[in-house]
Amino acid sequence: MIVFDLQCEPLGHRFEGWFGSSADYEDQRARGLVTCPSCGAGQVIKAVMAPNVGRKGNQMPAPVPKPEAAPVAMANPPLPAEAVAMLKAVAAMQAEAIKSSTWVGKNFAEDARAMHYGEKDAAPIHGKATAQEARELLDEGVAVMPLLVPVVPPEEAN
Template sequence: MIRFNLTCEKDHVFDSWFASGAAYDALKAAGHVACPVCGSTAVEKALMAPAVAVSRKEEAPLRGADTPVEQAIAALKKQIEENSEYVGMNFAAEARRIHQGDAPERAIHGETRLEEAKKLMEEGVPVAPLPFLPARKTN
């Protein structure tokens, strides 16, 4: 089986599965390949990226924390979660309060929008992005 990205004369883009490239050619020549949107049989193959299968051996290092970088990130995450308070979406407000002396100084981590993080940096609040999602967002 092979999947082709297809386009019709009206620029509708769709995909379809065929038994082989030759099967596509035969069906197209017989007028049996039609656009599902407009019904046109003036259909051509569209540019598509090839699907490359990865062997299990090549795929394994990408799962879990098998690579040194993944192990380092996992260790960093554990250390941050054990030694700081998760403040969730209140991160920006709490970081400002700590910076201004309105809240007790302590290590915190949480979430904020990129624009808000930039504002914190412009204000001189020491913040840094973390290379992982909070535990509550992982499945």
Template sequence: MKVLNLQCAHQHEFEGWFGSEDDFTSQLARALVSCPLCGDTQIRKMLSAPRLNLRAGREDKAPTAAQTGTSDSVELGLPASGSALHAQLLKAMRQVLAHTEDVGERFADQARAMHHGEMDQRNIRGRTSPEVALELIEEGIEVMPLPSLPALKETLQ
């Protein structure tokens, strides 16, 4: 298995897992490799350090940050890189999609109806203009804009 660091034309970085270098090249040529954030198929391979298991089987492994109590990005729950942040964003957005109902263009009407007690409360998502979203906020209706990411509709592999 080959794990490659990849980047799209919009500078989004992500990992790709391939059976071999030939597998990557073949998929790239057929435009099967795309950015999980924007869907761009203009992908290039980035430099990456090889992973060497030099300590495998040795007893004197260095302690981890969790064992020593030192603070680092992992312990603080912060992503270590832009790629990790992208992965966290995708995971959070997929969770939102899994736990909300898409009401499409009816979003503002349904949000108002729920707010005024004309409809049962439920978690919804949909589309509306920025102006209408501001009107909803001014009416005391909680709304949160979400990015539209093509990768959210598919499993990320």
């Protein structure tokens, strides 16, 4: 079998054709059997192509040298001491603020909305809400904010 890159002359569509030999291609073309699969044109010529010349069975490709290893950065480098100190300070401030707040768990969005609309007495609360619930609360004008440090629910605390 032989593969030719072919091209229709009217529009320049390129495609492959498989033939038993070069003579088979010429014979089929002369009889109008070779047509463009895109537009159906019968004016088909061989396109310029790079031949695939295989190696002899006893020839092995030359080994490709491996590039020198590039320097690798640590995926999770340790935080600088100043950042650790700031995070500890934020966690301590949040823990102090939560002491005067009530855990409402998954009822956070419902309770926050009820307080906003005056259906419940206003009080500081904290709990869980989905991102969608938080967006809806903000759209309604309910003042909410995420806690910066994760909080362990009271029922899960040791």
